[in-house]
Amino acid sequence: MGLVVQKYGGSSVADAEGIKRVAKRIVEAKKNGHQVVVVVSAMGDTTDELIDLAEQVSPMPAGREFDMLLTAGERISMALLAMAIKNLGHEAQSFTGSQAGVITDSVHNKARIIDVTPGRIRTALDEGNIAIVAGFQGVSQDKKDITTLGRGGSDTTAVALAAALDAEVCEIYTDVDGVFTADPRVVKKAKKIDWISFEDMLELAASGSKVLLHRCVEYARRYNIPIHVRSSFSGLQGTWVSNEPTGDKVEQAIISGVAHDTSEAKITVVGVPDKPGEAAAIFRAVADAEINIDMIVQNVSAASTGLTDISFTLPKAEGRRAIDALEKAKEAIGFDSLRYDDQIGKISLVGAGMKTNPGVTADFFRALSDAGVNIELISTSEIRISVVTRADDVNEAVTAVHSAFGLDSDSDEAVVYGGTGR
Amino acid sequence: MGLVVQKYGGSSVADAEGIKRVAKRIVEAKKNGHQVVVVVSAMGDTTDELIDLAEQVSPMPAGREFDMLLTAGERISMALLAMAIKNLGHEAQSFTGSQAGVITDSVHNKARIIDVTPGRIRTALDEGNIAIVAGFQGVSQDKKDITTLGRGGSDTTAVALAAALDAEVCEIYTDVDGVFTADPRVVKKAKKIDWISFEDMLELAASGSKVLLHRCVEYARRYNIPIHVRSSFSGLQGTWVSNEPTGDKVEQAIISGVAHDTSEAKITVVGVPDKPGEAAAIFRAVADAEINIDMIVQNVSAASTGLTDISFTLPKAEGRRAIDALEKAKEAIGFDSLRYDDQIGKISLVGAGMKTNPGVTADFFRALSDAGVNIELISTSEIRISVVTRADDVNEAVTAVHSAFGLDSDSDEAVVYGGTGR
Structure with missing residues (x-):
C-alpha cells in the first residue's frame, strides 16, 4: 500500500x-x-x-x-x-x-x-x-x-x-459525488463521470465546471498524478482524472460533458478602423490592466465604412476595469464606442472524441437550434466547442445539448461516432 | 529617539x-x-x-x-x-x-x-x-x-x-491605568503607583497582583528593561517598573502595596510522624506531580504523640492532583489523613522599606487584629509579609492594611519608619 x-x-x-x-x-x-x-x-x-x-x-x-x-x-x-x-x-x-x-x-x-x-x-x-x-x-x-x-x-x-x-x-x-456530465443543479439527468482524461477535465474546468480548478488539473497532468474526486459524505467511488482509464468497465466517451458559465460579460468595441495593429492595441490596453479575457470575435468589416466591431468575453468582476482601461485608450485606438453586456452565458461541449468526429459540431448547433437558442459567439478547440448565448437561455441550452449527445442518465444509447462507442 | x-x-x-x-x-x-x-x-x-x-x-x-x-x-x-x-x-x-x-x-x-x-x-x-x-x-x-x-x-x-x-x-x-497600591475593585481608595522597583513588583506579582506576571518582571529585571504599564484607553502616564526611580517627584515608598489572592487552597497533612525525611517525602510526592506550592507551615509537634501536621497552599486548580498524589504515597509516608480547604485567602504587604523597619510586621498584624481578621498561616521574605485568612475576610483585611499604612488616596501622611519618608 x-x-x-x-x-x-x-x-x-x-x-x-x-x-x-x-x-x-x-x-x-x-x-x-x-x-x-x-x-x-x-x-x-x-x-x-x-x-x-x-x-x-x-x-x-x-x-x-x-x-x-x-x-x-x-x-x-x-x-x-x-x-x-x-x-x-x-x-x-x-x-x-x-x-x-x-x-x-x-x-x-x-x-x-x-x-x-x-x-x-x-x-x-x-x-x-x-x-x-x-x-x-x-x-x-x-x-x-x-x-x-x-x-x-x-x-x-x-x-x-x-x-x-x-x-x-x-x-x-x-x-458532491464527483464530476458530472453537466451541472446536476441545471440538468437533472446529469450522470457522474467514472473516468475522465486530464485534457477533457482541463477543458471542462476552463468552461465553467467548478469541481476542480484548471490550475490544479494542469499541475496533476504535468506530474501525472491521478486525481480521485469524491464525496466526503458518501464514501462512494467518485470520478477519476488521469492519463489512462482506471478500472475494467471504463471506456473513454466521445463526449465527456457539457459545461456552462454565467460569470462572464461581453464587451464590444464598436467602430474599430479595419487596419493592422488595431486589435493588438485593444488587447494590449486590456492586458496592461491585468485582465484575463476568454473568447474573442472580430466581425467581418463593412466595406462601405472600413470599420469593424471586436467583441470579447471576460469575468464580470473585471468588467469595470476593462471599460476604464479601454476608455483611457480610446483616442489612441480610435474606436467609436463601447458596449457592455453582462446578460450572457457560455455553453461548452467537451470531449477528446470530437477531434476525429466532425459531425459533433453540426449536432451541437442542431441541438441548440432545435431548442430555439440563438448563438452570439463561437469558439472552438480540438476537444471543445463553446458558444455564447443569452444568459436566460443557458439552462435550456445545456439540457438540450446534454440530451442530444445521449448523456442523460436514462438514455439507453449514447450517440456513437465512428469506432469508439460508449 | x-x-x-x-x-x-x-x-x-x-x-x-x-x-x-x-x-x-x-x-x-x-x-x-x-x-x-x-x-x-x-x-x-x-x-x-x-x-x-x-x-x-x-x-x-x-x-x-x-x-x-x-x-x-x-x-x-x-x-x-x-x-x-x-x-x-x-x-x-x-x-x-x-x-x-x-x-x-x-x-x-x-x-x-x-x-x-x-x-x-x-x-x-x-x-x-x-x-x-x-x-x-x-x-x-x-x-x-x-x-x-x-x-x-x-x-x-x-x-x-x-x-x-x-x-x-x-x-x-x-x-487599567497602571499598578495600584491594592486592587481598586476591592480597595476604593487604592492609588496608582508612579514608580516601583523590580523587586517589589516581583513580590506583588507573586502575591496575587494580576497587572504584570512574575515571569515577565523577572525577565525585565534580568536584562534591566524599564517597563511602563499604562492604559491603552486614557493615554495617561501609568506605572514605571525599573531599577531606578524615574521622574523628579518619585521617591521610593516604604510600602509599595497590598496584594491579595483567593485563587489558592490549603492542604493539611494530618498526623505526620515527627522524624527526619517526612517533610521531604511529602513534598517530593507533590513535586513529582508537577504541582507548584506556595506557603508551607509545619506545626510544633505534640510531645505526647510524636505526630505533627504540615500545611501548604497551592493553586486551587491543582488541588485534585495534589490530593491524588499524596493519597498514593500515604503508606510510604505514613500520615493519618488529608484535609483540603479552598475557602482561604492570602493578603501580602510588599515594600523594600520593610527590611530595615521591623515595626512594619507588628503594625501589619495589629491592623488585621483591629479588623477582627484571624491569621491561619504566616510567611515572610525580606520585602514581603503574607498571611492566610478565611476567604470571606480578605476584602476587609486588605482595606484595613491599606489604610493602616497610609496608602489611601485621601491620606495626608503616609506612615514613616526611620529615615526613609514617602
Missing part, C-alpha cells in the same frame, strides 16, 4: 462534527495500510469572516498582511483535525504550508508554487504519523513571507504535495 | 474599532520619532473560542496541536493591526513568533524563551516599518515546532524583544 494524499474542503470541516467525521475517514485510510497526507482548507465560513474583519480595518488590505491573516484559517482547521485523529488513537501532526515546504513566488493573494520540499512531511510519515497540511498557503522563496495561492489553492497544494511525495493518488474530497 | 516596544492585550484589540484605535496610538509613537515594535495578543475572546473548539473535537488536546491552534489568534490580530496602520499611511509588517526569532524550549503550552534572534525585525525597522509581532508564541529550538508561552506570554514576548533589541522601554498597554 502506498502513499495517499487526501484533500478536504471547507464544507467538509465546517464544524466540530465535520472534523470528527473527516478524522474517521482519514483513520480508515491509515488502517488500510496507506501512508496518509491530508490537505485541509479553512473551516466553513472562516475565510469570509476574516475578509470581513480586514475590510473593517482597511478598505484596501495589503497583500502581505492579507495573506498572513487568511492563513490563520487553515491553521485552526488543521490543528483541530490533528487533535481529532489523535483522539481516535492514531498519531497525527499538523504542518503549515511553510513547514510542509510549499515554496512559492512573492505574488501575494495568488502566489504560484515554485517548489515543494516536503522533508518534514516525509519524516512525520516515516515516524508513523498522519501528516495534516494547511492548504492554500506557502512561503515565498525570496522574502520568506507567508503567501496564499488564491482561489482553489488547497486543491493545488494537494496535487503539488502528491507529486513531491510520489503519491499513488490525490483524493479530492468535496460535497 | 530610540526604540520602543509596545504590547497590547486582547481587550485593547477586541474588535475592529479597538484595532483602529490602537493603530492610531502606535502611529503617534512613530511620529514622535521612535522606532516602534508592537507585540499583540489575540483579539478579545478568540483564544477562548479556539479552546472551546478544541474541546469539542478532543477531551485532551495534544500540546503540539493545541499550540498550533492557539497561535492562529495572534496571527489574526497582528495582520489586522498591520493593515490598520498601513491604512493610516505608515508602513507596517507583521511577524509570527517564529519569524521574529522567538526561540523556545519544546514544552508545549508553557514554553520558555531560550533566545531571541530578531534579525527580520531589525531589518523591517531599518526599512522604516513599524514591526508587529505575535505575542505568546515562539518556535522550538530542536524540532522547529510552534510553541506557546502560557499565561501572560505576550508580556514576556514584549520584554524579551525589548531586551534583544536594546529598547529604551517596554510599554505594556492594558485596560
